[in-house]
Amino acid sequence: MMTKNLLKQAGLDQGLPSHFEEGAWVEVIQRMDDIYTNLVQYQIELEEKNAELERAYTELKQAHQALKDTQQQLIQSEKMASLGRLVAGVAHELNNPISFVFANMHALLGYEKRFLQYLEAIHNNVSLAQREQLRKQLRIDRIMSDIRPLLEGSMEGAERVSEIVKNLRQFSTPASQKPEVFDLVALCKRTVLWLVRSASIKIEVVHDCPEQLMIYNYEGYVSQILVNLVQNALDAMEHQAQPCLSTALQIKDSQVWVQIRDNGTGINELDLHKLFDPFYTTKPIGKGTGLGLYISYGLATEQCRGSLSARNYYEKGQNGALFELSLPLKWSDAHG
Template sequence: MTVSFAPIWAVDVIGSILMIVLSILCFRLARQLKRREADNIMWTYLVWICSALTIFAVSRSAGHILKQILLLTGSPHLWASISPFSGAVNTFTFILVGGLTLFFERTWDINQEVIQDRRSLQNAHSELLYLNENLERLVTERTEELALSEQKYRGIFEASRDMILVTAPNGRVVEMNPAGYQMLGFQSLKNENGEANSRDFFSSPKDCEGILSSINAKGFVSNIEMDLKHTDERRIRSLISGSLDQGAAERDSTIHFLVKDIEERRRIEEQIAQADKLASIGQLSAGIAHEINNPLGVMLGYTQLLIRQTKEGSETFQDLKTIEKHVRNCKTIVEDLLHFARTSPPKETTIRIDAAMDDVLNFVRQHAEMERMQIIREYDPSVLEMRLDEKKMKQVFMNLIMNARHAIGETGILTINTAYNPEGKSVEIRISDNGHGIDKQNLSRIFDPFFTTKPTGEGTGLGLSVSYGIVKNHGGDIRVESIPGEGSTFAIILPVVPPNISDESKIDGKIAADR
């Protein structure tokens, strides 16, 4: 049986033609993709593969068709001559495809990195475009934020009630807030050398050097008590903290100080200590006075009996009078101690300060040889009537005026003035003299019981202590300012409406003899 090869030939020819057509279509599509993304190495690889496949398809299909034609025309020997060339072309095509695949496989990683870099560049380009378009707005927003931050911290700096000081590490003052100017009394940070140094603010420059050394070594100091110096040479007790702010460069470093004025706190602490001291001494004095008072009474009584029985003018009579005098002085001191130790609330009545002061001045003029003394009265008419214990307040005025008379002698100047403070709702009474003043080392002891600068026998040292207690019992305060060689000023500050002070909180004090 003879089998016909016609169907096989037909399939071979038609398949070869279709293979050529499909490979050419694939090549065209690959080129179109390549044109769209010329930098995509995948499309380049696809173009080369499609080209190789097209060559293979043309070579193989042409060979198959040519073979059938030669066999049909009876020329098989011619095909035998051409067949090796067709096989060589096919082999070359496969080698080309393999070579292309190996080449593009090696360049794939590089291509991916290139693509990633390109995307990064594109993103950076987009960001640059965004920044370029919005730079002015961003700069404006950032500037506003910085301005708000500067305004906030500047407000804290300016409004602080405590002194804020910024200096260089060597102490050169960079900046100081208004509280610092007010605290130290400075109008400007310029001095004779052109610029201020923090050493100018301390009572002792060595104190400042010690603080600067500690900060530069440790980076900070905390709550150090030292005396600063006001422009009027007054000392201000202060609590100092500071820290070193390291700048980008060493020359940009600064020291930031926070300084609290604790002068008022120290004054209150001294008042509390004084009150405790007065209370302790009062208890001790009461016990001693009671034990001494009775024997003194017996001594005085027997001395007076002996005086009556002794002839006046005799030596014995004079000796007995001397004993009587000194026993009376002792009894006066004991009575002062008892008065000092007793607690009694003020018996308030409505009085005028100027009238009470005039009564005291009229009395001492008649009994204290003050005719040649110049007395200056400066009464504030706005000081109205006040609720005070008239008897005790007159005793305070008496003690202060007599102390002034002792300080200035018979020909000095005594100045008395009153002033109403509407903000503090208080009245200030100042008694000043141009006498010898009080030494600085004695100022802190001036209100201590039994402390006196008078010669022995001329004062008990209780006058100012009693006055201190009386003023405190009225809810007020008493202060002293003195310059040796120029004079002293005692200031009494009384509330216009005295607070209700409980008996437990009142400071012992009552009328006593002159210091």
């Protein structure tokens, strides 16, 4: 009865069936009470879970950022390693033009001495006969005809040095990389030349490429991929008696396909599927980290909008590994 009175007081007794007994009400209210308590409990739990979820989300975001930073650092350190490998070849390349600039300067210094001697004689009003004799003796005419080629040769050498330095700059600033138009054939040949020069063994190089192929892409990244592929090829041919490295460039299905082929050890067929996994390496500690292909694959597919694949080949008694890098001919048509 008490419950009924309470409901009446609260004005909630309207429309209640007359047979509704107080016992039933007590039970209903008890249940509602339980439900309410449960609801409050659920809400508290929900809030806790929500806070937990938020914490987990923040942690996940931080971990993702850390992973992204690490990946960037890995790319950078692998790039530095590529650069290190190139240095010996670059030093060799620089040596050539620098040494002929030196030789030319040396010759010009000698010429300058003879010129001064001849000019001094003229200023001292020597006789015509003496002047002619001096002219022959000092070989002034020969010097005159030599000066231009010497200067032109030196200019060419200086230009070659500045070109090499310019090409090297593409390795230095990864963040500011922007896609641009460049000659893929020249890049390919340059990379091979520099790395082959730095190798300890003599390697035959065969290029099957057009004269020039201009594409729009990230030159620095493409170069980094090529350095990795060529360096791997050179490593694989270390114990080969007649090492041969071939490159080929072909256009097919609106892509340009760059093939790097060696006649080295080849890749263990059972390991082919893990070739692009991070830290997969068969090289001794200190020689390889197993990141070259992993990073190259990421750069090829994500940055350069292309693909990278590997296989073994067996042809005309030759065998070894063949890597294929594809790049879009038209940047806008490629997925990115």
